[in-house]
Amino acid sequence: SSQLRSPADFVETFQPFSFFLTKVKDIKTQYNSIGALSLKDILSESMGKLKASCHFNFMFDMDWLVKQYPDSARQLPMLLVHGDQGRAELNMKADAQNFPHISLCRAPLDIPYGTHHTKMMFLLYTTGLRIVIHTANLIPNDWHQKTQGIWVSPIFPPLTNSSEKGESPTGFKTDLLQYLAAYRAAKLAPWERHIQAHNMTAANVHIIGSVPGRHTLSNKHSWGHLKLKKILSERGPEPTLVKNWPLVGQFSSIGSLGPDKDAWLTSEWARSLSSCKGSSMMQGIGASLPKLDLIFPSKDNIRLSLEGYNGGGCVPYSIKTASKQPWLTPFFSQWKSEGRGRSKAVPHIKTYTRHSPDGTQAAWFIVTSANLSKAAWGALEKKGSQLMIRSYELGVLVLPQSFGYKTSFPVSSRVEDIVEAEKATFPLPYDLPTTTYIRGDRPWFIDVPCVDLPDTFGLNWCPP
Numbered sequence: 001s002s003q004l005r006s007p008a009d010f011v012e013t014f015q016p017f018s019f020f021l022t023k024v025k026d027i028k029t030q031y032n033s034i035g036a037l038s039l040k041d042i043l044s045e046s047m048g049k050l051k052a053s054c055h056f057n058f059m060f061d062m063d064w065l066v067k068q069y070p071d072s073a074r075q076l077p078m079l080l081v082h083g084d085q086g087r088a089e090l091n092m093k094a095d096a097q098n099f100p101h102i103s104l105c106r107a108p109l110d111i112p113y114g115t116h117h118t119k120m121m122f123l124l125y126t127t128g129l130r131i132v133i134h135t136a137n138l139i140p141n142d143w144h145q146k147t148q149g150i151w152v153s154p155i156f157p158p159l160t161n162s163s164e165k166g167e168s169p170t171g172f173k174t175d176l177l178q179y180l181a182a183y184r185a186a187k188l189a190p191w192e193r194h195i196q197a198h199n200m201t202a203a204n205v206h207i208i209g210s211v212p213g214r215h216t217l218s219n220k221h222s223w224g225h226l227k228l229k230k231i232l233s234e235r236g237p238e239p240t241l242v243k244n245w246p247l248v249g250q251f252s253s254i255g256s257l258g259p260d261k262d263a264w265l266t267s268e269w270a271r272s273l274s275s276c277k278g279s280s281m282m283q284g285i286g287a288s289l290p291k292l293d294l295i296f297p298s299k300d301n302i303r304l305s306l307e308g309y310n311g312g313g314c315v316p317y318s319i320k321t322a323s324k325q326p327w328l329t330p331f332f333s334q335w336k337s338e339g340r341g342r343s344k345a346v347p348h349i350k351t352y353t354r355h356s357p358d359g360t361q362a363a364w365f366i367v368t369s370a371n372l373s374k375a376a377w378g379a380l381e382k383k384g385s386q387l388m389i390r391s392y393e394l395g396v397l398v399l400p401q402s403f404g405y406k407t408s409f410p411v412s413s414r415v416e417d418i419v420e421a422e423k424a425t426f427p428l429p430y431d432l433p434t435t436t437y438i439r440g441d442r443p444w445f446i447d448v449p450c451v452d453l454p455d456t457f458g459l460n461w462c463p464p
């Protein structure tokens with residue numbers, strides 16, 4: 001329709017999957033007018049009249065963040081949940097001094113090299129509670145010209161009588177409360193109570209979270225790749241359906257994954273992602289693993305991006321890590337998003353899926369804060385008796401049966417297909433089939449100078 005629609009209308013028309021990308025400056029309008037939101041859109045009055053909000057994230061620009069709220073909401077109570085310690089925490093506290101309505105909650109990070117990576121918003125309205133799980137830091141650069149993912153919940157209404165649980169068929173409320181409980185933070189108590197007090201029966205995604213720890217026994221399958229394995233073995237695809245359906249991982253950073261592909265990537269991580277209904281037993285016994293496709297920006301994807309080499313500043317893959325794992329490069333495909341008009345918008349989004357060979361169906365899809373690292377997904381220790389996770393991560397899993405599909409759901413990255421399709425079609429952030437690295441391509445490394453070819457702005461890359 002021609003008349004300008006409100007952000008709430010954008011959200012309404014992009015259901016039932018409610019999975020958006022961030023708006024990108026300087027791409028064609030049509031790619032920002034469907035299935036794309038800015039932070040101002042998310043916080044706008046059309047989405048609900050705010051009473052209070054809470055942001056979980058890794059990086060915060062408080063001045064900028066406050067300015068994304070409508071004038072009427074700029075003094076409302078806001079809690080920021082972060083992982084900064086030491087000097088960085090002092091800087092957070094100093095920034096917050098300027099905003100009497102902002103409180104801080106530091107997430108405990110007791111395992112070295114862990115980060116508070118989770119990106120989530122609690123938006124408490126006069127009419128109910130909305131939850132947003134996404135991939136963007138709360139700094140302007142992350143919402144300017146990158147590709148970021150955003151899952152937007154409906155407004156969950158307050159529970160009318162306290163006897164109701166208000167739980168969804170996907171266990172969304174219980175899992176979210178279990179995630180929050182892991183912080184053991186008094187400052188989160190009010191928000192835990194808000195979540196308890198709202199009716200979340202309409203939540204149609206599963207929570208896949210990670211919290212730091214050495215998780216054993218009943219906790220072992222509550223987090224990371226073992227949580228995903230548990231859900232897929234209970235509610236995942238039939239093994240016969242997905243026999244030769246490939247796995248795709250797509251992310252903006254990579255940890256140290258060991259001396260070869262079988263150290264963790266295939267034997268542990270991909271084995272969990274390839275779980276199927278009833279397979280938690282079978283899976284262990286040498287069942288063959290599906291093709292694994294890893295979408296990670298090449299040097300040229302960054303060089304020719306809207307931001308030029310600077311776009312690589314949020315793709316912190318270190319040559320020091322990469323040089324230990326040359327075996328990984330053959331798995332790589334380029335970042336390509338012609339359908340969404342975002343081939344030149346550096347991907348800071350992280351997604352994982354299992355799709356049909358012809359690329360028209362998916363058995364499941366995840367958008368999450370988790371990069372390809374043991375810190376995020378967990379690594380089995382002590383003969384598989386414990387799962388060690390270093391970081392806080394959060395994502396949502398989309399399964400066909402939560403959307404009225406029996407075995408899989410249609411997918412496309414072409415926005416025109418998505419809006420015109422008769423059957424609800426999942427909006428992919430990148431194009432299928434994927435595009436493997438071409439000869440001469442190499443992965444982007446944040447700490448390697450690039451002086452051979454100029455970027456979009458004619459500049460070189462001299463790492464900071």
Ligand SMILES: O=C(O)CCC(=O)Nc1ccc(C(=O)O)c(C(=O)O)c1
Nearest residue numbers: 058117252253254255256314316373
């Ligand atoms: O972790 C590793 O093994 C390598 C270092 C790394 O990846 N750091 C990092 C930190 C913050 C963010 C973020 O933006 O929240 C991201 C991201 O999202 O790419 C990545």
